[in-house]
Amino acid sequence: MAWYHNAIFYELYPRAFMDGNNDGYGDFVGLRDKLDYLQWLGVDCLWITPVFPSPLRDDGYDISSFYSIDKMYGMMEDFILTIKAIKDRGMKVVLDLVLNHTSDQHPWFMDARKSKDSSFRDYYVWSDTPDKYADTRVIFVDTEESNWAYAEMTGQYYWHRFYSHQPDLNYDNPKVQEEMLNIARFWLNFGVDGFRVDAVPYLFEREGTNCENLPETHDFIKKLRKMVDEEYPGILLLAEVNQWAKDLLPYFGDDDEFQMCFHFPVMPRLYMALAKADRTSVIEIFKDTPSIPKNAQWATFLRNHDELTLEMVTPEERNFMWDFYSKDMRQRMNLGIRRRLAPLMNNDRRRIELLHSLLLTLPGAPVLYYGDEIGMGDNISLFDRNGVRTPMQWTSAENGGFSRAPVENLYAPPIMDPDYGFSSVNVESQQADPSSLLNTIRNMLHKRKNITCLAEGTLTWLEELPVSVLCFWREDKNSKLLALHNLADAPITVPLPAGTFGNVLNTDTYLGEISMQPYGYYWLKLQN
Ligand code: NOJ
16 A cells, blocks of 8 residues: 555645745745644645745746745745655655646746747647637636637737636647656655646647547656656656546556546535535445546545635536525635635534545545634635635734734735634644644544555445435455444434444444434444
8 A cells, every 4th residue: 555545635835834934925934833733633745835936826826937946935945954854754745746837927938929930939839810629618717718818929829728827838849748757857856755736637739629638648647657657666646637537537547647636526525415415416426436546546625725616516516506605606716616614614613524524534535725624714805716825823823823924914814803713713722622623633634544444445335324324334354434424404313234333533332323413423443
């Protein structure tokens, strides 16, 4: 079993996590200072969102130089020391590898846009008309009308799958492929453990297709995997591929593409099952999920730095989710919902815990999003998805302990409202309270590590029970766990299969049946 099979991942924005030099922006010195906390929490692997020089029009996913870190995060030395400190603690770290596009401020594009003769012209995708590849959907529907943007200086259009300030790279150019492999090498040489590879399905374009998941894209990923296997054995490649399970499967290849893919279709169904008190959609999506190569693992999550995407549900389901979870139209963005976990749950501890329990007991390695472990809120008045990227709340002191800079100098205002603000929601007070959300989640994370069947065990549903309960077995040769979840706001008594069950989260034993509180959950270990 590889390390990532049973790892707890934690995604963080360095800019938002901890400010080490009090300039109002989180940085590597600050992150280093908080590694004790992450280790205490039980995190095995950090996923650090892009830290490269960037105009920050897409929060760092718009890269203007691939070979350094933005000075707001510190010097290269600070990066190196932080990676070392992470590794010294036995933790792992993956960086974002943004393959698909650059910022329009990247020197390649600045040169390419000037003249058709530029030696970088062919690094991007150009056309005389905006009609090519007409079968391709627009992803950022709230901001972009087309995947083509006009470049005045040369009178041609360039291709972009995301913002128009993010031109797509041209993977038909072998030089681009080689550049991107070199960028991966550059960061791997610092000892990072792998990459979360951004926006994978869109690398190539072909007329008459939707320009997603093309065979050529798989060929390039195979090249990337071959390079890391040969030159950096053991490196993890984790794919951001927001697609249906059948389209996700090929990204594992024959264990020659990614070792991990985010399971995008599972995520919204967890929320849907809870909203409807009906487990059906979760069971269906797992039944539709093909088995994956032995070395592979799913990455599962509840929230991340983007909007809660509803791309992988039907239009009816999307409308249901929007109506249920984003009554205020400002909370909707593209095909999703720009809210954090706790507000989505109306700050209901029972439902926040229940979703975590599902995340930690269903198949896949869980990826947590910074701040959700304390129930941080969001700020709808901030532009785009910035409302879910506000400063981490460490203490009840000024700026939530994130920075000692004057509040107007912070990269974003900290959350200060009575329900979610740092005075009431912060790490320090929750660490001191054994019954806090933070301690409860921490307890679950640590329990999970020792239950081997949760890493790779089989999954068997208890489908004879009422639909409002989501109950299943996980089993491997060492352990057998029964996970019980009551999705409804009403108590229920559930018959237990034959055997004696011990509660993993405390010491009770059960025979025959078990009563569950509204939104209650149990992890029961079979003892005989
Ligand atoms: C995927 C990232 O998760 C998202 O934040 C970004 O906006 C797009 N890629 C485009 O770069």
